[in-house]
Amino acid sequence: AIHNRAKWNSEHPSIAEHFGSASTLLYSYSDFEAADTVLISGANSYETGTVFYNRIQAAGGKLVVIDPRRTVPAENAESGGGIHLQLRPGTDVALVNSLMNVILAEGLQDQAYIDSRTNTGTFDELRRIVSQEKYRPESTEVVTGVPAGKVRQAAKLLGKPNKSSILFEKGLIWQGTQNEAVMSTYANLALLLGSVGREGQVFGRQGGHQDAYMFDFDWPHPQEDGLKRRNLWQELEKGTIDFLLVAICNPLRMSQQTEQLRGFVEKVPFVVEINIRPSDMTEVADVVLPSTQWGEYTYTRANLERRLRINNQFCDPPGEAHADYLIFAEIARRFAEKHGTLDAKEWAYEDHESVYEGLQQTEEGKTLGLDLLSRDRLKQLGNNGVQIPVTKKGDELVGTKRAYEDEFVTPNGKANFVARDQKWTRGDPLAFLPDEIKPDDEYPYFVTTVRYQAVWQSGYTYRWTTELATQVPYNEVTINPQDAEELEVSDGDWVRLENQYSATEGVANVSEVCPPGVMSAIFAWQGPSDENPNGESRYYANNLVAGGRLQQPSNAAFYKNTRAKATKVDRDPITAENAPTMSLEDRTIVDFKGGVAGNPQSKAKDLLDVPARPAPGEPPAAADFEAD
Secondary structure, X not given: OEOOEOOOOOOOOOHHHHHOOOOOOOOOHHHHHHOOEEEEEOOOHHHHOHHHHHHHHHHOOEEEEEOOOOOHHHHHHHHOOOEEEOOOOOOHHHHHHHHHHHHHHOOOOOHHHHHHHEOHHHHHHHHHHHOOHHHOHHHHHHHHOOOHHHHHHHHHHHOOOOOEEEEEOHHHHOEHHHHHHHHHHHHHHHHHOOOOOEOOEOEEEOOOOOEEOOOOOOOOOOOOOHHHOOOHHHHHHHOOOOEXXXXXXXXXXXXXXXXXXXXXXXXXXXXXXXXXXXXXHHHHOOEEEEEOOOOOOOEEEEOOOOEEEEEOOOOXXXXXXXXXXXXXXXXXXXXXXXXXXXXHHHHOOOOHHHHHHXXXXXXXXXXXXXXXXXXXXXXXXXXXXXXXXXXXXXXEEEOOOOOOOOOOOOOOOOEOOOOOOOOOOOOOOOOOOOHHHOOOOOOOEXXXXXXXXXXXXXXXXXXHOHHHHOOOOXXXXXXXXXXXXXXXXXXXXXXXXXXXXXXXEEEEEEOOOOOOOEEEEEOOOOOOOOOOOOOOHHHOHHHOOOOHHHOEOOEOOEOOEEEEEEEEOOOOOOOOOOOOOOOOOOOOOOOOOOOHHXXXXXXXHHHOOOOOOOOOOOOOOHHHHHHO
């Protein structure tokens, strides 16, 4: 399985139905700078892709942000002539179908692209579905909570003659029973706008961590049909697992229904953990194998625009730590020698060079063009690397700037629309969501898991990274002022969120970032305030998120939306006196002003005794030459 879902399966369910491949790393960063309008959905890019987001923001295009929360990108969208569509959690399909309803009604689609690059029969079916009366913005308002006027305004920003690009992340692909429909609906929108495979007009996921190119590819799964593969979470629940190997992740903090999962794992007869730091898994593991981390070993990685690079080792690993890929190889080699079911010679890897050479000879390696790219040449390319797949023109190696520029990987090279319809009533506008996560009288609040920059992918080692950890020393639960008043909760009070799965605790941040009826908690938080250095599960937001039977066969990720009741905990509140590093200010920037080195919050100008620069065209003062 993979750290964020219980199956090795498509991260992006249904995308292959549109493009012929499930890949969504399809763009170059510069495409979002070249766009007139950038749609960001399911991603708080300011927190989780800060450098990338700043490039988009600096380019000056309009933003359309789809998010239940009023994040920094949402604020910037509104202040920069764009728009924030603040939808109810889980209502993306209705909202995006409504956007397409307007685009088609007003002729804002890229019909030339549709006619030349898509199978037009599938477009006709999409038009039939989204042109229904129920998808007019005035009709979807009861479902999404987004005013009809805002939907119409957003459609005009996205449609012709504007060049639009679409960026998305976990908020779309972690919606559980909605995953397939949500992904298809955004892919439909991209095709309708002609926003795939063109400069300034692209579609793709933002991503989080980078991909490691080692053993990830070209291995035969025992079950070729991904839908029929066993779900590890469900198998652990049934007690069918005798041996569990957990590597470089912490599912007891970052998976679904983590309290129940811990109980399942504790019953597994033999558990092995490979990791760089102690974790929740360390407490239940029978054997722990220490792994190297960044700087302590050499590995190959690709970023979100598929730029392949080598990270070179520059310091010795501590103690008995080994590179994770060599640990896997050694386990496989010993297994082969003992049981004879594998060829030990195929696992005789000793270093990064031998692993890379092995990857070059695989079918996947050849598809990516790695057989053309020697390891020495990749090292020479340094931090620039090369965008994969790599091809050869004459004697020159050429990277791929963006995918699907000429054709898709479908049988006839054309993309497909895959229309998605939903049913609801005025009495039950969320009828398409499972009852287990819909708010009701007992559990009245939506709860969504979110990322903070300091915790982001550092979640695995967050509490050990002191300078980061002190920024968010306690888990934080964001609550709208209206809900806080009803709960008699103020900033810094401890609150308990509880549903039918479990409970979590955190410090209240009363803020209009969340709308009434919606609360947020930090995904993967584990901080320095934990009494147990390996993790204290009572603070884990993932205790609340649904797992079990609600995981889709095509994508077992279900993290973003659940429900809970909230109660104030009788405990001394967190204040500036007892937790001076914790800020309960809104995580937004209002009255945005430029500063030194492009950082709007920079205090550097207050520390420099340098005269102000002259206005353009004015001669510099002598003091400027001295300062330079």
